[in-house]
Amino acid sequence: LSNWKGNNSNESGELCIKAIKGSKFLGYETPFEEELEWIETGDIVTKDEDGIIEIITNKEDLIVDSSGQLVEHWILEKALCSHNEVKGAQVIYFCRFFVFLFININV
Helix, strand or coil: CECCCCCCCCEEEEEEEECCCCCCCCCCCCCCCCCCCEEEEEEEEEECCCCCEEEEEEHHHCEECCCCCEECHHHHHHHHHCCCCEEEEEEEEECCCEEEEEEEECC
């Protein structure tokens, strides 16, 4: 994980994978020539105390408020989905000014 601060649980960082020589990945034009090459996936993940990695969002979907603070929208989505009447929720950032909440209610 890039930007990993240590072995503390529940810290977030960007998932990086190590390419095997000659590997090709969708979205990358040329095969990787070196085994030491790391690929930044753009996925933001957390790692728990057991070493289990959970993908929580993509770097492009991060929401930063007007004061420059990260809005952890995945926490809001999990909180909304924990309600018995909510089937699913998604928080979407749009045009630097609006945050939309899409909530699917159990009927």
